[in-house]
Amino acid sequence: MAAKTSVDDYPSLLWVIIPPVVLLSAYFTRKWYLARKLRLHGIGRGAPGFQTNVRRIRVTPEIAARIRRGEEVSPDEIAAASAKAEADAKGGIDSSPITETRTTPATEPVNEWLPQSIITPKKRAKGKRK
Structure with a gap:
């Protein structure tokens, strides 16, 4: 069953x-x-304080102090301070302007954080002789 x-x-x-x-x-x-x-x-942005495509520009001490305090400084103010600091440097006025970092847009991304062995193409190895 x-x-x-x-x-x-x-x-x-x-x-x-x-x-x-x-x-x-x-x-x-x-x-x-x-x-x-x-x-x-992102790729290459894991380390604290790591920045790519950064160039140093000369700004006035007042703007540098504002940046250090963490105040918001507009790009126009930075450009004007940079032009003034460059003019002072060329004019011979030595007010010891301070250099600050600022990111700038690049036409091509620069992979400066990658090792050269990865960026450059490898040469073709010759065949082994028997």
């Missing part, structure tokens, strides 16, 4: 649904975390 199967003999619906849900949520959580990490730190 054939044994009758009842509903209790089947595996619980939780054993069928929970593992795929956990795996899918872990997959999407990891994907979100990696995208966020890349957006925040």
Whole structure:
């Protein structure tokens, strides 16, 4: 005689649904975390204080003091102070202007943080002699 199967003999619906849900949520959580990490730190932006495409410009001591205090200084003010400091330097006035760093837009991204071995193409190796 054939044994009758009842509903209790089947595996619980939780054993069928929970593992795929956990795996899918872990997959999407990891994907979100990696995208966020890349957006925040980017390539080469992981170190604190690390900046690319930075050049030093000469500004007046007043603007330098405002930047150190953390005040908001507009780009127009920085440009005017830079022009004034350059004119003072060329005119022979030595008010000991202080140099500050500022990011400047570059036409091509400079990968100065990459080692030369990665940037430069490799020479083709000669075949081994037998």
